[in-house]
Amino acid sequence: MAPxxxxxxxxxxxxxxxxxxxxxxAVKVFVRVRPPSDRPALTDGDQGLCLSVLSSNTIRLHSKxxxxxxxxxxxxxxxxxxESVFSSVAKNIVESCMNGYNGTIFAYGQTGSGKTFTMMGPxxxxxxxxxxxxxxxxxxxxxxxxxxxxxxxxxxxxxFLCKCSFIEIYNEQIFDLLDSASAGxxxxxxxxxxxxxxxxxxxVLSSAAEAYQVLTTGWRNRRVASTSMNRESSRSHAxxxxxxxxxxxxxxxxxxxxxxxxxxxxxxxxRQKDTHTEGLRLKEAGNINRxxxxxxxxxxxxVDVGNGKQRHICYRDSKLTFLLRDSLGGNAKTCIxxxxxxGSKCFGETLSTLNFAQRAKLIKNKAVVNEDTxxxxx
Amino acid sequence: MAAAAGGxxxxxxxxxxxxxxxxxxxxxxxxxxxxxxSKYSARALLQEVKQLLSAAEEGGEAVLAVRRAVLExxxxxxxxxxxxxxxxxxxxQRCTQLLEPHRLSPDxxxxxxxxxxxxxxxxxxxxxxETAQTYLESAEALYNQYMKEDGNPxxxxxxxxxxxxxxxxxxxxxxxxxxxxxxxxxxxxxxxQHLDMIEKAAQYCHTTLKRQLEYCGYYPVEWARNAxxxxxxxxxKECFMEARHCLAxxxxxxxxxxxxxxxxxVDETEPDQQDLPERKAEIxxxxxxxxxxxxxxxxxxxxxxxxxxxxDRQLELKAQRKKEEDEKETGRKKAVLFGTSDICDxxxxxxxxxxxxxxxDFQEAxxxxxxGQNYVQEAKEFFQVDGYVTDHxxxxxxxxxxxxxxxxxxxxxxxxxxxxxxxxxMLEPIYADLNPQYYLLICRQLQCELADTYYExxxxxxxxxxxxxxxxxxxxxxxxxxxxxxxxYYELFLDSLRNPDKVFPEKLEEDVLRPAMVAKFHIARxxxxxxxxxxxxxxxxxxxxxxxxxxxxxYCEKYPDAVxxxxxxxxxxxxxxxxxxxxxxxxxxxxxxxx
Numbered sequence: 001m002a003p004x005x006x007x008x009x010x011x012x013x014x015x016x017x018x019x020x021x022x023x024x025x026a027v028k029v030f031v032r033v034r035p036p037s038d039r040p041a042l043t044d045g046d047q048g049l050c051l052s053v054l055s056s057n058t059i060r061l062h063s064k065x066x067x068x069x070x071x072x073x074x075x076x077x078x079x080x081x082x083e084s085v086f087s088s089v090a091k092n093i094v095e096s097c098m099n100g101y102n103g104t105i106f107a108y109g110q111t112g113s114g115k116t117f118t119m120m121g122p123x124x125x126x127x128x129x130x131x132x133x134x135x136x137x138x139x140x141x142x143x144x145x146x147x148x149x150x151x152x153x154x155x156x157x158x159x160f161l162c163k164c165s166f167i168e169i170y171n172e173q174i175f176d177l178l179d180s181a182s183a184g185x186x187x188x189x190x191x192x193x194x195x196x197x198x199x200x201x202x203x204v205l206s207s208a209a210e211a212y213q214v215l216t217t218g219w220r221n222r223r224v225a226s227t228s229m230n231r232e233s234s235r236s237h238a239x240x241x242x243x244x245x246x247x248x249x250x251x252x253x254x255x256x257x258x259x260x261x262x263x264x265x266x267x268x269x270x271r272q273k274d275t276h277t278e279g280l281r282l283k284e285a286g287n288i289n290r291x292x293x294x295x296x297x298x299x300x301x302x303v304d305v306g307n308g309k310q311r312h313i314c315y316r317d318s319k320l321t322f323l324l325r326d327s328l329g330g331n332a333k334t335c336i337x338x339x340x341x342x343g344s345k346c347f348g349e350t351l352s353t354l355n356f357a358q359r360a361k362l363i364k365n366k367a368v369v370n371e372d373t374x375x376x377x378x
Numbered sequence: 379m380a381a382a383a384g385g386x387x388x389x390x391x392x393x394x395x396x397x398x399x400x401x402x403x404x405x406x407x408x409x410x411x412x413x414x415x416s417k418y419s420a421r422a423l424l425q426e427v428k429q430l431l432s433a434a435e436e437g438g439e440a441v442l443a444v445r446r447a448v449l450e451x452x453x454x455x456x457x458x459x460x461x462x463x464x465x466x467x468x469x470x471q472r473c474t475q476l477l478e479p480h481r482l483s484p485d486x487x488x489x490x491x492x493x494x495x496x497x498x499x500x501x502x503x504x505x506x507x508e509t510a511q512t513y514l515e516s517a518e519a520l521y522n523q524y525m526k527e528d529g530n531p532x533x534x535x536x537x538x539x540x541x542x543x544x545x546x547x548x549x550x551x552x553x554x555x556x557x558x559x560x561x562x563x564x565x566x567x568x569x570x571q572h573l574d575m576i577e578k579a580a581q582y583c584h585t586t587l588k589r590q591l592e593y594c595g596y597y598p599v600e601w602a603r604n605a606x607x608x609x610x611x612x613x614x615k616e617c618f619m620e621a622r623h624c625l626a627x628x629x630x631x632x633x634x635x636x637x638x639x640x641x642x643x644v645d646e647t648e649p650d651q652q653d654l655p656e657r658k659a660e661i662x663x664x665x666x667x668x669x670x671x672x673x674x675x676x677x678x679x680x681x682x683x684x685x686x687x688x689x690d691r692q693l694e695l696k697a698q699r700k701k702e703e704d705e706k707e708t709g710r711k712k713a714v715l716f717g718t719s720d721i722c723d724x725x726x727x728x729x730x731x732x733x734x735x736x737x738x739d740f741q742e743a744x745x746x747x748x749x750g751q752n753y754v755q756e757a758k759e760f761f762q763v764d765g766y767v768t769d770h771x772x773x774x775x776x777x778x779x780x781x782x783x784x785x786x787x788x789x790x791x792x793x794x795x796x797x798x799x800x801x802x803x804m805l806e807p808i809y810a811d812l813n814p815q816y817y818l819l820i821c822r823q824l825q826c827e828l829a830d831t832y833y834e835x836x837x838x839x840x841x842x843x844x845x846x847x848x849x850x851x852x853x854x855x856x857x858x859x860x861x862x863x864x865x866x867y868y869e870l871f872l873d874s875l876r877n878p879d880k881v882f883p884e885k886l887e888e889d890v891l892r893p894a895m896v897a898k899f900h901i902a903r904x905x906x907x908x909x910x911x912x913x914x915x916x917x918x919x920x921x922x923x924x925x926x927x928x929x930x931x932x933y934c935e936k937y938p939d940a941v942x943x944x945x946x947x948x949x950x951x952x953x954x955x956x957x958x959x960x961x962x963x964x965x966x967x968x969x970x971x972x973x
Contacts, residue, residue: 191764285561296600302583312666312669
């Protein structure tokens, strides 16, 4: 695990709160409680659970001595279906995406808390028509449904172009899941297009079925890579991105709208142990390596507290935060699904997930319609 | 005898060596599922050695005690590595107890320091940083005491299990001992940072860097990057001499990157060699900030209450500088100097290229400006707009800021105006291309900066105009067009605050409150400044101006918590809201009398 991947996401979401120009819609935060696994863990009744869902937006964590109550935009209990998660979380974002806003959906939580189930569906099935399919396949269906409807309404005046890419960030390296031969891609910025992965395959999509196809291929590549190349999928972030471009002709004026929809399956949040967010622990010097590799981090922290002075810090943020900069306190509609496992064993991780989600609620985004008018009115 | 049965002393040493190899080399290859396999085998070997040791009674009590301490140390580290902290602590404590009476002897001092380092790490893992601090500080004290009283290269702990002919040279001993102590300082830097003792943490970072250089334990690029970052800490404290020293050293050491390493380091190549151009550009950016901060701090010292250069203050500071120049600097300097003689010479040569004292007049300011501008070019070579939009724009913004602060030192208004024009010329094209969909924050920064620059230029033109007997039409046109541009960019900024349905927010978010209010206030002033011979038009402008002033006053009435952010502006706005209607009335009366 590269230092700082998960930790940076947390840090930046906090630091963005103080950044000089963040405003507008708050990030929506949903919590989903998965059922404890198939094994009959419920034998000892509610005793085995560390939390209970009080209403559709509050959750109680049985901490000692005082239980803690958290409030979120929506809390899904164990019985909540995939369909209802989709309609309360993603539907709105897909619709905004059609209207020219950027949107991002994150799944956050410890390994085993149900991130992949929520985003993709049951792990053993490549078939995204399954009734348990997750947010990503359902988003495809809904997106193309909306596109077809728009097209019918507007006739030949309006056209759409959808493209997608699917990448994985592991150990601060970027891999293209649509091109298993590629390795070591880089992030770049374009003055018009923002941040992008240089050289990532972009596949044109014309239907939900094609999107499933791409997702399946990419997902399979991720699994193959995780076994053959000693990559652990719980330590990698997967980012599926759809670009939706619409073009509308009105006499001589052409209106182009484009928006990005990022669907992100984050690495297990318990990996933050590996980073400096773990508290006071000192970083040790390597025994063989002469690099006192944490010294830079210490110095950076010293510079961080600089009192509004102009300064440059030589250590860039992580690949993931850089790629999703807009989604965390930027120009996008963002929601975070915090997945938790209700077992008492998971108390610590659950508490930290809920705390993270609580902070995430404070992040505010400003979404702007991405419109570009070309052509001459005169 | 047990030792004899196991093959005697050489066998014991062999086992010990095998345990160290298992722990340091083999354990790296352990599978995820059995992460501590080699560590456990190493532990078993160490236990065996311990058994053999108690049976083999050669070399007397003292030697035996030290050997036992070495084993306790190894076992302690082994247990902490495998997350058995309590057992680890016990072993390490036993090690220090055994050594306590001999801790200042050359046989033990290095081991004792390393045991304390590890106790420090151990306590930090238990989130008890103050306890960690006591161990590390006592290790630091022991090193200092030993160096004062003895100072000969002490034995390395591993030597206690070596045959006589394998023992290390004095040079190697000293190297290892110094390295252990460098680690103490490195851990202390972290401890102080965690305890929010920032200044002390910085000092220990500095010392760690210094020692890395002295004992050749560094990667040039990483070292340079750390030193450059440290310079930014010094900037925030306005310690320009220290900041410059760090930067000069960073540049000098960076130039060693990629050179053929000395023989003993062949097996270790620096990790991020392929990023050399980027790292170089980053150091350049740290230099830019240095020049910028030095100029800005100087401006703060020299400013009068309306933000212009105060000539009395200038004379005063020049006299003061003359007095201080020699005494103060030399004393401070000794403490922080990096490097051995030839590195030191290069660093000093590098430092001579730019001053570290506050510039007090245009000439001095210009020299610093030029250095900063050179680094702007260097940084831009790597951070090109195609691929590095954010970085590139930040550099251009710094360039503009350099011009802005240089203009402060310029006495000639026309020339000052030209400097601001340069800022416009570099910022406007970038702004025009930038997509607010992805760069909203930067767009807003540029809008505000462009507006402020036009505003400043207009003020300068008005000042120039006021010196003339009569405003000529060219100057009037110029003033009006500058004002219009300023209004345009302020309005663009205010528009960016509107929600997607184009509605201006009822209540402004805290972070944009001040910029938005200042924009409103400046627009109000700008409408007041527009020059027209058409009285009707003038009345309209006054009306607009009044509306903007009123916005400020009304807003603060509704949200009193906004007041502290814009106190001065609010006061002036209130005045204008009272005055303007009367002046407008007079103008109206004058107008109607012509009808």
